Amino acid sequence: MGVGIEVKDLNAWFGKAQILKEINIKVDPNAVTAVIGPSGCGKSTFIRCLNRMHETNPDARLTGSVQVGDIDVYKPGTDAVDVRRRIGMVFQKPNPFPTMSIYDNVAAGLRLNGYNKRHDLDASVEHSLKMAALWDEVKDVLKKKSGSSLSGGQQQRLCIARALAVQPELLLMDEPASALDPISTGKIEELIFQLKTQYTVVIVTHNMQQAARVADFTGFFLMGKLIEFDKTEKIFTTPSDKRTEDYITGRFG
């Protein structure tokens, strides 16, 4: 089952530049939450703070707290690698391991976590590929074809399968369909809709129609601040803040 997220007083910096300012947000379990806003508003930094990817940049620092289910993400002693295992992430550009087979791409995370029994791996790879709606397309070439031989849309679903294989509690997606054609985008969106029965999903997107289509809740970020967070239908029909209205109607700036 998905888990809830609670972010309190989150501030984040790269060097001296403050990227996020006093973010407070509570995300429901098993909901899809979209994060929208103009380039540079801090939305990608925000989701990278949720699974401690932010700190992989040497200039990065942050204050505040992030609770994901029972994980106090920034509590001293919390293992960052464990956090990243429990909070999966899918990036804008599909990044399968190019020389590995489709099977090995999905199994990679499991092997890193010590799972080596053939039967367990087979079952988990099949389950993950089915969850990612890719199984039917690749089941006959699992070990024959490399991840990079797939189409862009298939590669992205392979990356989603890879993220799901380690059974995360939360799935973060940073513009997962921005490099895909409409058919592949439709498959990813349908997949997101299916995934929320088992996972909590947070998706960063520049495509407001996509946010409107897939998300239960939407947060609008501007210059590092969370301006408005509400049900998606409210944000896209009657936003409360003029800045949100101006952004989503294209009157921004």
Add this chain to the structure above:
Amino acid sequence: MRSRFQKGLDELKERLLEMGGMAEAAIELAVDSYRKRDGRLAQQVFERETMINESERSIDELAVDLLAMQQPMATDLRFVLAVLKINSDLERVGDLAVNIAQRSLDLAQEEEVEVPVDITRMSAAVSTMVRRALESFLSAKAEVAQAVLEMDSIVDRMKDEAFVNLVAQMRQNPEQVRQYLDVLLITRSLERIADHATNIAEDVIFWVSGADVRHNARFSQEPDSDAPRRE
């Protein structure tokens, strides 16, 4: 702001106001045709209705194009939705003006009788409602639209009074039932035009404020108690 999109929105507004002008003129002509027992004026109402119908089609088309190609959001989405609904209301106003004109033609064939209903006063109230509703759309002012909603009960009362008085007349002068029935139908059409003006005003409030005030829910500028979480 995307200039092509803005141009489309402006055009939609302009065309709807033009159609509103036609509907207003149709009501005036229809009522004049009754007051003056003038069949030529009734004929002009029928011609207006054709123009109104054409206008309805072209506005629908433009609105659907904007929805499909520009995917409006928030206030723009509410605007296009309001236009689609107002468009339909104005088309119905045109139909009701035709009903009045048809009754007027009927009455012109009959012996003239004294009627206990002030159609001029009632039609003036109805025309004011339609004009104010269109003004609220032009100026995007929810408070002007709210005033229209408050006028609806006045017209309803006029129609109820007309009904009571006309039924009494029918009892007293059964040989003139046909004329009284025609007048009753005219008051009914006027009252329904007022209802459409109310719908238009409600749609303007929805567009401007996002509030749904249909079915007696009142518009309030007070902040929503179920306000969203914000910075």
